[in-house]
Amino acid sequence: MSLSLYTSVRLLSGYDMPLLGLGVYENDDCVPACLTALKHGYRHIDSARYYMNEDQVGQAVRESGVPRGEVFVTTKIYHPEHGFESTLRAVDSSVERFGLGxxxxxxxxSGLSGKEKRLDTWRALLKARDDGKLRTVGVSNYGVKHLEEIREAGLQMPAVNQIELHPFCQQTPIVKYCKEHDIVVQAYCPLVRGNFDNSVVQDVSRKYNKDPAQVLVRWSLQHGPLPKSSQPTRVVxxxxxxxxxxxxxxxxxxDSLDMEGDGATSWNPVDAD
Known part of the structure; x- marks a missing residue:
C-alpha cells in the first residue's frame, strides 16, 4: 500500500481512521501544536479526559478551518470514572468539552478498574455509540485477557486497541490477537519518549538521512502511530x-530490538487484574 499523510484504515465501525495522529499528552497548551498539525495535513488528534485538554483540541479544530468531518478526534475515559452510569456522564462531559457535536x-x-467495571464501562460506551454521541469505540492498554472478557460476555469487540508499540516494546501476543479479531492496533509512544540512544536506530537513521524520530515513526506506521510533540516544528x-x-x-x-516486557517507556498496564 502506498502511504501518505492522508492514509486511513477502515475500522469495524465502518469509519476510516487516519494512520498518523498527534498525541497531546502532557500538553496543557496544545492549541498551537494542534493548529500546526492540522495546517500541515494531520487529520487525527488523540486526547483523553486525564489530559485535561479536550476543550483545547475542540478549539483548535474549530479555529483550523478544516471541516469537522475531515478531522478524527479520539479521547479516553480514565479508570476512576469507570462504571455504567459514570461512563455515560463522562461521555456527555467530553462531548460538551470538545464542542464538536x-x-x-x-x-x-486502561483495564485498571477490574473486570466488572471494565465490562460495565464497555456496555456504556456501546450505548453512547448507539445513541449517536460516539462514532467508534475501543480500548487502550488492553491485554489478551481483557479482550477475551469482552468476547466471552457476548459483546461487540473493540474496533481499536491503543497500546505502547515501538521496536523495543512490540507486545507481539496482543498484536497477534488483535489481528486475528480485526481489531486495529494503534501505537502510542512510537518516539520512545525521545530516547534515541541506540546504535541500530542511529545507524538506520544515518543510512536514510532521516532523524531517529522519523525512522521510528516510519517503522510503526503499520500500527498507526501517535507521535506526541508540543513543539510545532517537531509536529511537522x-x-x-x-x-x-x-x-x-x-x-x-x-525488529530484533524487542525487549518484551522490559522495553516499555510508559505505564503499560496490559496485565492489570
Missing part, C-alpha cells in the same frame, strides 16, 4: 516520513 473514537484508557518533522521506505533487512534489525 460528536466524538470519532472513545477508548477505555514527525510527519515527514512518506518520502522513504525502510528496507526489509533494516526493518529486521529494528
Amino acid at each position: 460528536y466524538i470519532d473514537l472513545y477508548l477505555i484508557h 518533522s514527525n510527519a515527514d516520513v512518506y518520502d522513504f521506505e525502510i528496507a526489509c533487512e533494516d526493518m529486521a534489525r529494528l
Whole structure:
C-alpha cells in the first residue's frame, strides 16, 4: 500500500481512521501544536479526559478551518470514572468539552478498574455509540485477557486497541490477537519518549538521512502511530516520513530490538487484574 499523510484504515465501525495522529499528552497548551498539525495535513488528534485538554483540541479544530468531518478526534475515559452510569456522564462531559457535536473514537484508557467495571464501562460506551454521541469505540492498554472478557460476555469487540508499540516494546501476543479479531492496533509512544540512544536506530537513521524520530515513526506506521510533540516544528518533522521506505533487512534489525516486557517507556498496564 502506498502511504501518505492522508492514509486511513477502515475500522469495524465502518469509519476510516487516519494512520498518523498527534498525541497531546502532557500538553496543557496544545492549541498551537494542534493548529500546526492540522495546517500541515494531520487529520487525527488523540486526547483523553486525564489530559485535561479536550476543550483545547475542540478549539483548535474549530479555529483550523478544516471541516469537522475531515478531522478524527479520539479521547479516553480514565479508570476512576469507570462504571455504567459514570461512563455515560463522562461521555456527555467530553462531548460538551470538545464542542464538536460528536466524538470519532472513545477508548477505555486502561483495564485498571477490574473486570466488572471494565465490562460495565464497555456496555456504556456501546450505548453512547448507539445513541449517536460516539462514532467508534475501543480500548487502550488492553491485554489478551481483557479482550477475551469482552468476547466471552457476548459483546461487540473493540474496533481499536491503543497500546505502547515501538521496536523495543512490540507486545507481539496482543498484536497477534488483535489481528486475528480485526481489531486495529494503534501505537502510542512510537518516539520512545525521545530516547534515541541506540546504535541500530542511529545507524538506520544515518543510512536514510532521516532523524531517529522519523525512522521510528516510519517503522510503526503499520500500527498507526501517535507521535506526541508540543513543539510545532517537531509536529511537522514527525510527519515527514512518506518520502522513504525502510528496507526489509533494516526493518529486521529494528525488529530484533524487542525487549518484551522490559522495553516499555510508559505505564503499560496490559496485565492489570
